[in-house]
Amino acid sequence: MRLETRVRPSRRQVLGGAVAAGAMLAAPAVVRAQAKALKVAVLLPRSGLLAAAGQACHRGAVVSPKVLADFGYAVELINVDFESNVDVARTQTERAIAEGANCVVGAFESGATLAIAQVCEQRQVPLVINIGSVPQLTEQGYKYLVRNFQTNPQLVSGGLRLVKDLMAATSVPFKNAVFVHANDTFGTAQRAAMDRLFPAAQMPFPLLESIAYDPKAQDLAVEVTKIRALAPELVLVTTRSSDAIKLVRDMVRQRFEPKAIVSPGSPGLYDEEFYQALGPLADFHLYNLPWANPKAQMTQALAAAFKTAHPTNRFEVDCFNAGFTFEGIMVAADAFKRAGSTDGKALMEAVKATNIAEHVMTGGPIQFDEKGQNNNIQAAVVQNRNRTPTVVLPPEIAVSAPVLPMPSWQGRS
């Protein structure tokens, strides 16, 4: 005899089960769309060739959720190191999105940023570029990409304009200038922009020559000899910190003292490495870059949080990288707040409609044009004073007056 233990389900039970199963399957999407905090993947080159800058950006990212919470934004971060490697950038973007990232911020380096952009485009996940100056980033037709940073031409033209402002503010004229640049990706792009923009900027002095150097060279003695022979009053530079150190050391060795060394839109002169290697010789160099507005309330909040979280790092030194990374995350958080959804399409529409008046970096409100470029970012003149980057122009945000001509190398203590 066989015991019949199987019970046949009724049609109603099957229907009920199907509804329940459907609800369970749909739940993640619904929950995702109604999430209370936006999951932002922050992809940075925290190791490898670009580690120093990537780490500075990362320090800004890790304090962002707390600072943004105080301003009414809710974000959760997925921090990813892509090791300055394009392959890793692409696969890790896929991983971050698979782990639930609703938006991506990054990636400091243009090649990696484009690799990330393709994944974001296919997955319909907004990408907010924190730092990346290659103009093509916003010229490739990506719909899920915005850039809260200046392009190379914007960096150079803004930098040159501020040289004029500097001359007016200090009443120190320059008779002539030389442009010295690294022959790497960034340096060559800056050179191209300089060649095009210097004549258009109608500068009151001629550019005698542009001199390229190999950033991997052991010293820059030959280049400095060349510069010295031209006797320029102003040396415009595009450097990274390691070669900026070599450049200044060789200038000191050869006792070449221009009235000013100005970077019209490049890093290198404000890294901790530069200050530590050169000591007092690191002072009085100028760089015209978008910078953290020291008088903005949000900058002060970010600086305070930064000091607590990273007591061994200085916000004044990291604020360029940290500030733009913070703003990238804020753009995403603000869009989420307005969209009320983590759905990629809705979120991207909100990102494109961004209008944030109160923020960290210098310039007008954060807004994006139809290509996704923020054209309202303005550069400031920053000068090294006591081995600390100090905003000296424009007057409304300056905390000190510019010193020009720079004091002699000799006798600095």
Added chain:
Amino acid sequence: MISLWRDMNRRGQVVLVVAVLAMLLAPVVATRYLLSVLTLILYFVYVGQAWNLMMGYAGQLSLGHALYVGLGGYVAAGLWVHFGIGPWLGVIPAVAIAAAFGAFIGWLAFRFGIEGVYFSLLTIAFAEFTRIGFDHIGPLGGAGGLFIPYQESRLGEWWNLRGGQLFFYYLAFVLAGAAVLLTAWLARSRLGHQWMAIREDETAARALGIDVFRAKMKAVLISSAMTAVGGVFYAFYYNNLFPAQVFEMSRSIELILGPIVGGLGTVFGPVIGAFVLTPLGELLIAVTDKAGLNAPGAKAIFFGLVLMIIIYLVPGGVWPWLSRRLGLVRRRS
């Protein structure tokens, strides 16, 4: 192909069929992340196999193979961006130019007796020259990079290598499969045996009547041409090329690690090497991220340690050890 199949015992044949089927069906179950990792693995299988022909079989150590990746990528991408010539056509001049570079390097080295480490230095030097040269070629973007426009409307155009992750996965699968089959065929051909004779003892090979110069030139030509095809894949997968990235020495090293770890001079060495190293890298990133470990280079240290352990435990490569251990190949008497 048939001899490769015959070299395996029943167990080996079953494992191979299952592995191929698993790779073919992977997109059905794999997430997009896994698929992107698999694509990368297959890409490294392909370029690793190309390098394996030259070093593993012919015994010529090239440390500048990124040169051919870059040349292939730049030529095809440049033709597409400036003249609208699709990559299936563009791959022909790309391969021709890379092979011409390979031929020149080979001729220079083999004609004038530049061997061993000096040959390796020559390959590095050419990769560096070319990187510096491309930094200054304006129409190809110079140091500022060459960008292939991303057009959503063209996404389905597989004939122009404009596709999504799935398309590139299968393309990489076909390339990797073809490279394995070609290697298996070449390894058993007359040329393959000549290469191995040269690798073991060049003087003895010459004494046996092998035209050493010609055989080595063929190795360089085939390897450079194959690598250039990998470069075309790279360019259209990432849609951008920077000389500083694509010709970089670290790229060359990345490309040769798979065959070294997997087993030099074996058909499946580069395959196993890529399947060990790429997931290991991804795993270490995930683990260090999850552990909140933010020391720069921590992952690189772990990676290096694991690599040292693998090389210490299986100095002949993972594949020869694995195939013996699992009994995947026929024992030769």
